[in-house]
Amino acid sequence: MNDIIVKTVTRIMVPFIQMYGIFVILNGHISPGGGFAGGALIGVSLILYTLVFGVGAAEKKFSHRLGDLSESGGILIYLVIGSVGIVSGGYFLTNLDAGFLKGEAGALLSGGMIPLLMVAIGIKVTSTIITLFHAMIEEDPS
Amino acid sequence: MIEFFNVLLVIFLILSALAVERTKDLLSAVIIFGAYSFMMAVVWLLLRSPDVALTEAAIGAGVTTLLFVGLVSRTRRWE
Numbered sequence: 001m002n003d004i005i006v007k008t009v010t011r012i013m014v015p016f017i018q019m020y021g022i023f024v025i026l027n028g029h030i031s032p033g034g035g036f037a038g039g040a041l042i043g044v045s046l047i048l049y050t051l052v053f054g055v056g057a058a059e060k061k062f063s064h065r066l067g068d069l070s071e072s073g074g075i076l077i078y079l080v081i082g083s084v085g086i087v088s089g090g091y092f093l094t095n096l097d098a099g100f101l102k103g104e105a106g107a108l109l110s111g112g113m114i115p116l117l118m119v120a121i122g123i124k125v126t127s128t129i130i131t132l133f134h135a136m137i138e139e140d141p142s
Numbered sequence: 143m144i145e146f147f148n149v150l151l152v153i154f155l156i157l158s159a160l161a162v163e164r165t166k167d168l169l170s171a172v173i174i175f176g177a178y179s180f181m182m183a184v185v186w187l188l189l190r191s192p193d194v195a196l197t198e199a200a201i202g203a204g205v206t207t208l209l210f211v212g213l214v215s216r217t218r219r220w221e
Contacts, residue, residue: 024196032192037200044204051208129205136212 010052017045021122028118029111035121042122043129050130055137067131074124081113081120144188151185166221172210179203 021041028034050058085094095112096102103110158178165171179202186195 033196034193037193037197040197040200040205044200044208047205047208051211133209133212136209136216 006052010048014045014049017048018042021045021126025118025122026108026115029114030106030108035118036125038118039122039125040129042126043133046126046130047133050133050137055134058134062130064131064134067127067134070123070127071131074120074122074127077120077123078117081116084113148185148188151181151188155181155185168214168219168221169211172207172214175210176203176207179206 018041021038023038024033024041025035025038028038046058046062049061082093084100085092085098088094088098090097093113095114098113100112101109102112109115155178158174158181162171162174162178165174179198182202183195183199186192186198
């Protein structure tokens, strides 16, 4: 797309969309939203960047290797945090009994491991959505 | 008042769902489907589930619309 208006608006809007996505992820345990919705917001901002500036420019920002690493890394963080409950003698995803800090109810740092799980889910969803779109766009037309 | 607004939204939902099926231009159908998703998000908000509304606005109106736009750009535009 070679439109100066679309390019300028995209360049201004993408950081704000990503900032809102990070806000939704970090406030996932005390407000509506969470890892899935926030990760989808960040993924949408990268898809918008891909549509406007082309696949080549988007590959420099979010490469295949980074997609593989974050997609595997997100679920690995989730599994490691969940396994802490088993190691400490409880069930999978045991929260406060496993030694996670309780914090003050309603504050940003509260809820034990839930914010960490939200960050892991956010990374996973972001890389999944952007990898899905890149795989569909890059395929050779038949 | 809020019931009237609810009925209006549901009528708009039904009309846009019919319009998606009737439209021959696939790019227009994708945009109408995005409007459908936004109205659905407002309906979820009125049903007091802001979590689902946020996800619907991000996934339904954002990701699905952009994926369909990418799909139309790889195939034919007219049905």
